[in-house]
Amino acid sequence: MIRKVLGLVPAEFSRLIPRLFAAIIAFSLSQAVAYLLLVPVLQALFDNDLGLAWIWVLVMAATVAVMAIFGYLQASVGLRIAVGMQRGLQTRIGDHLNALPLGWFETHGAGPLSRIAVENIREIQGTIAYLLAKVLNGIVVPIAVAVGMLFIEWRVALIMLISAPVLFGVNWVANRSYASSDESVHEAAAEADSRVVEFAQAQPVLRAFGAVGSGNRALERALHQQRAANKRMVFIAVPGLIVFSLVVQALFLLLAYAVVSRFTGGGISPAAAIALIAVSARFIEPLNQTAQVSNGLRSAAAAVDRVTGLLEEPVLPEATGAVTPSASGVEFDAVTFGYQPESPVLSNLTFTVPAGTTTAIVGPSGAGKTTLLRLAARYYDVDSGRVIVGGHGVREQPTETLLNQLSLVFQNVYLFDRSVAENITIGRPEATEAEFDRAVAAARVDEIAARLPDGVDSPVGEGGSALSGGERQRVSIARALLKDAPIVLLDEATSSLDPHSEAVVVRGVHELTKSKTVMVVAHRLTTIAHADQILFLDGGRIVERGTHTELLAMDGRYADFWNERSRATGWHLASATAPA
Incomplete structure (x- = not known):
């Protein structure tokens, strides 16, 4: 001993x-x-x-x-x-x-x-x-x-x-x-x-x-x-x-x-x-x-x-050579991955997200949608195949180089027990005041700051407890906007927000994704409809792919998904009139 x-x-x-x-x-x-x-x-x-x-x-x-x-x-x-x-x-x-x-x-x-x-x-x-x-x-x-x-x-x-x-x-x-x-x-x-x-x-x-x-x-x-x-x-x-x-x-x-x-x-x-x-x-x-x-x-x-x-917990092998990203696209080449080797979540998956385009990923729960985003950010190494970001395999580039190309906005937003400003600048502390102000305005964080006693210098509490769910999302979007990375991985989390917060967050997302390469796990129909390509994932495989119009014309899994979501958005409670 x-x-x-x-x-x-x-x-x-x-x-x-x-x-x-x-x-x-x-x-x-x-x-x-x-x-x-x-x-x-x-x-x-x-x-x-x-x-x-x-x-x-x-x-x-x-x-x-x-x-x-x-x-x-x-x-x-x-x-x-x-x-x-x-x-x-x-x-x-x-x-x-x-x-x-x-x-x-x-x-x-x-x-x-x-x-x-x-x-x-x-x-x-x-x-x-x-x-x-x-x-x-x-x-x-x-x-x-x-x-x-x-x-x-x-x-x-x-x-x-x-x-x-x-x-x-x-x-x-x-x-x-x-x-x-x-x-x-x-x-x-x-x-x-x-x-x-x-x-x-x-x-x-x-x-x-x-x-x-x-x-x-x-x-x-x-x-x-x-x-x-x-x-x-x-x-x-x-x-x-x-x-x-x-x-x-x-x-x-x-x-x-x-x-x-x-x-x-x-x-x-x-x-x-x-x-x-x-x-x-x-x-x-x-x-x-x-x-x-x-x-x-x-x-x-x-x-x-x-x-x-x-x-002794195994670490991800770190690339030692310097790599210069040659593009801002994302590619999955015959990727197979499972959290447990005997139970693959993704099987022989191949697709490309060209630079400057948006790819929406839809499908039932457990299909592996969020896992795709995690693999692009190298949360894990794939079991087989290759994930390529910026023209190079994610294993071939240092972690710092890979993450500098990515802005991540995931479902679970975590804010540090610091001020609003510190949470926004944490990924780019050297940003100018003008750049900070633009990010704050684009994500409508200025509306949040207006009600806080010390504005953007107000603490957000542990995990962002002083803010609502929609407000935490706005801060996370401002953080991603300020980073200004060429590739955006977006696990959309607006379904539980009130209409005003949702509208604000969606505007922030649109600002964030201008001229960027975007992979988005989509829940909102408006996001899906305007994507350059849509991948319908089920059982770890792509069962349908194409544009919104092409997939609706196929009248397959995606069409059923779209129709079901369209009906859901039209649900309302009818008013009841008491009998005279």
């Missing part, structure tokens, strides 16, 4: 590791020597040889001073490595998350990630700053005391040398189930964290459906599971500590018995007997201390495995 922890130390701090080990071992050896010096000090005092006693006291004082120096060095070097490890690990995790497929985040919640990046790294820090010294001290001091005791009273030393590995074995057996228990606690805590965040973010929905307090079954269940996991850990850890403590006390009694037997048999003096009992107590203390931190070590080992597991 220690090797795994040290493997996570950043390269610039790894040179300090030998210095840390040297300081810990020197501290432990000087501590053992200080314990052993009790024997000659007490012997000299009992012999009433004050001169010799003072000499041994001075030697002991010098040893304690050396111990203090190395204790300070081990603490300062350990803390320095621990702080550097925190910064280095969190940076590594951040860089690794940036390299993971965007789709990875759709199946991994914020709760587990936050625990790994904060709690687990703190546990690993503690291993370097605190636990490592305790563990080595608990090993080196007893061994050094036992070896030194060979020159004072070999019988007592023999008991020490035999008992130390037995104690470590008892501790291991008593706590062997701790790791699985700790994993259960971590999973339960991560689930509880996610549910608490959800509880805070979804208050309007929860209150509307009476799912607050005891009515929130998901939160109640998560908290109950967390309490149960903590109880199980206590039931596992405490018996182990009790058993180990009993064995330690039995060992001390055995050592004391051996010393007293030697004294009553005339083998050692009263001074030596007292000193040996004191040294035996010092021998026991580090062993007991090691047992107390062993659970912390196992918890740290689990934390190391979780951090390592996250860092």
Whole structure:
């Protein structure tokens, strides 16, 4: 486990590791020597040889001073490595998350990630700053005391040398189930964290459906599971500590018995007997201390495995060579893809979106429409075939180059807990004031700013909670407008908006898509009708393609879809007149 922890130390701090080990071992050896010096000090005092006693006291004082120096060095070097490890690990995790497929985040919640990046790294820090010294001290001091005791009273030393590995074995057996228990606690805590965040973010929905307090079954269940996991850990850890403590006390009694037997048999003096009992107590203390931190070590080992597991999540291969986009078209060439390899969502899909044209993608739910947009933005790599954006395969161009060509407006708009202005400029902070104003006006965000206390400098709340759904869409469109990328991926989300918000958003979309290459998952008939080509997707395949007029003339799947949507838009509630 220690090797795994040290493997996570950043390269610039790894040179300090030998210095840390040297300081810990020197501290432990000087501590053992200080314990052993009790024997000659007490012997000299009992012999009433004050001169010799003072000499041994001075030697002991010098040893304690050396111990203090190395204790300070081990603490300062350990803390320095621990702080550097925190910064280095969190940076590594951040860089690794940036390299993971965007789709990875759709199946991994914020709760587990936050625990790994904060709690687990703190546990690993503690291993370097605190636990490592305790563990080595608990090993080196007893061994050094036992070896030194060979020159004072070999019988007592023999008991020490035999008992130390037995104690470590008892501790291991008593706590062997701790790791699985700790994993259960971590999973339960991560689930509880996610549910608490959800509880805070979804208050309007929860209150509307009476799912607050005891009515929130998901939160109640998560908290109950967390309490149960903590109880199980206590039931596992405490018996182990009790058993180990009993064995330690039995060992001390055995050592004391051996010393007293030697004294009553005339083998050692009263001074030596007292000193040996004191040294035996010092021998026991580090062993007991090691047992107390062993659970912390196992918890740290689990934390190391979780951090390592996250860092080993496969990333998308990053192209190293520079690529210059030669066009603004999009092409799918015999693309097959599935979120699970055995269940393809798209099968042998081929089509082209020429530069400057709009392609609408329609079809039933689950047909793979949104997946097409995700693959164009390289949320995932395809299983076979090739996705081409800007004249180059998405795998052949650096992520930054690919995403610089794309403006994305998806159904689920996420706004950061910052101001309206900061949310709009996040993709292009260097934009001029005039460019910012044009984007704001085109998306009608100026109407939103007019009612906010600080205009565009007003915070939008976590996830944009201070704004309505339509207003969040407007901000996202302004963000995409300001980026001004040549290719627009649009997962239209206007069906749930009120007529005014819908009209504003549609105007913003039209402004966004002028002279751009557009792939749009279409829900609105007006968007479908004006597309340069329409792809009707079903079961991961294109079953019909053509313009609106051509597809209606075919009188096939698209025509049925169009007629059904047309009838739906004409639905209304007839007024009822009460009888006279």
